[in-house]
Structure formats: structure tokens, C-alpha cells
Amino acid sequence: GNSVTQMEGPVTLSEEAFLTINCTYTATGYPSLFWYVQYPGEGLQLLLKATKADDKGSNKGFEATYRKETTSFHLEKGSVQVSDSAVYFCAPYSTLTFGKGTMLLVSP
Amino acid sequence: GAVVSQHPSWVICKSGTSVKIECRSLDFQATTMFWYRQFPKQSLMLMATSNEGSKATYEQGVEKDKFLINHASLTLSTLTVTSAHPEDSSFYICSARESPPSGSSYEQYFGPGTRLTVT
Numbered sequence: 001g002n003s004v005t006q007m008e009g010p011v012t013l014s015e016e017a018f019l020t021i022n023c024t025y026t027a028t029g030y031p032s033l034f035w036y037v038q039y040p041g042e043g044l045q046l047l048l049k050a051t052k053a054d055d056k057g058s059n060k061g062f063e064a065t066y067r068k069e070t071t072s073f074h075l076e077k078g079s080v081q082v083s084d085s086a087v088y089f090c091a092p093y094s095t096l097t098f099g100k101g102t103m104l105l106v107s108p
Numbered sequence: 109g110a111v112v113s114q115h116p117s118w119v120i121c122k123s124g125t126s127v128k129i130e131c132r133s134l135d136f137q138a139t140t141m142f143w144y145r146q147f148p149k150q151s152l153m154l155m156a157t158s159n160e161g162s163k164a165t166y167e168q169g170v171e172k173d174k175f176l177i178n179h180a181s182l183t184l185s186t187l188t189v190t191s192a193h194p195e196d197s198s199f200y201i202c203s204a205r206e207s208p209p210s211g212s213s214y215e216q217y218f219g220p221g222t223r224l225t226v227t
Contacts, residue, residue: 034215043114043201044152044218089151100151 006090009103013080021075021102023064023090031092033057033066033073038087038101047075047088080106110136112204114219121192121226128188129222131202137182138204142216143175146199158185192226199223 007022025033032051036044048057053068062077073090087101111134121127131141139160144152156172158164158179166172174196176188185204189196203216 036218041221041223043112043220044203046215046217049215098152103149 004090004092004098006088006100006102009087009101010105011102012105012107015082015106015108016079017106019075019077019080019084019104021088021090021104023073023075025071025073025090025092027071027092030068033064034091035062035064035073035075036089036091036098038089040086044089080104082106082108110134110204110206110217112138112202112217112219114200114202114222116222117220118223119225121224123193123226124191126188126190127192127224128186129200129202129224131185131187131204131219133183133204133217136204136206136217138185138206139182140205141179141185142203142205143177143185143187144201144203146201146221152201155187189224192224194226197224197226 004025034049035047037047038044047062048059048064050057050066053066056063056065062075064073064075066073085104085106087103089098089101091098113132113134115130119127141158143155145155146152154167155170156164156166156177158177160179160182164177174190179185199221201221203218205216
């Protein structure tokens, strides 16, 4: 069946550290892939997306590359900030399935 | 970008009463809207998919008589929690998809969520 697997959280980092949040998926075909971010007490916001293999989505310093061969869409940021503290969800469109979310906590 | 609003943002009700939550797409038409439920520190659980002018499609395990969904127009969907009980307390989030889909991304736009507390 369709599913999404994200790395367990929370991920705790110091400001300016490098971030990687792993996401792998199973889906029928090659769906568009999304990363959403949820700040405390709020709904989800689209962070970035990629619509086909080898596409790289980027926004606010975050990047993710659609890897068809490994069915992965890992989220990366070179230097995190305290304001990046939130829960991050990986989602392939075709399934409307969200991973369990990964909480990121960035300390000053 | 496209904006989806929810009302109310939070509500407290007594056990046995019904609560209606509205989800509106403010600057686009949404043929399809989705309702999710989120428990603390957990992922979103898709409850149902509603298409304008037709009956909602509920996910397995979701009581359709308890969670009434109406999608009467291209900009409004409502979720009514009937005879609410404390176990219905949760964070309810709606999302909407443009119609027709823009490009090929089929992006969903999420509302800010509604915190329901049943006492």
C-alpha cells in the first residue's frame, strides 16, 4: 500500500547547525512530493515541492530533491534558525498520506 | 498564495451538543476539500474527502453520522460534530484543492485549524 516514512523526532539542533530530515515513500507511479511545515498551534503550510524525478524544491533555505531511484525526498537546510522550530511533514500527493511528522527544536 | 480560512479557530462545548466548523477558500474555487484530525504530537488523520455538490467520502473507521460534512459551494465546506463527547476533542484541519488543478502539482492549501474541546 501507499505509505510515507519519516525519521523519528524530535530532532534537536543548535542554531546554525545542518539539518537533514529523511523521508521515503511508496506510491503508485511518480507523484508530486511535498514538504509541509506546521508551527505550534497552526495549520500546515507548504514549504516546498517537486513535481518530477530529479527536481529540487527549495524555499526559505530548505531544499529537497526528488530521488526516484531511492523513492526519497529528504529535507535539508544548511543553517537552521530558532524560528525553524516546528513539525515537518512529508507527503506524496497521490496518497494524501502524511508521515508522522518530525518535530524540529532549534536552540540558540 | 491561495488562502483557506477556518472558523472558529477554537471552540469549547458541552458533551452532547453539536459543533459546526467552517472551511472557506478565500481566493479560489475548491472542487475538493479535505478534513483531517490531528491528535497531540501525531500526524494528520484524513477523515473525509468532500466534493462540491456530492456526498463526502469517509475514511475507514470515521463515523459519517457523527461527523457530518457538507460541501454546498465551491468555496465552503462544513464539518459538524454531532453529539460531541470528550474523546472528540482534537485539532481539526481542513484543506482545499483548486479547481481545475493548477499546473500538475495538485497542491493542497490548508486552513489554520480549529481546536475543539468538549467538556
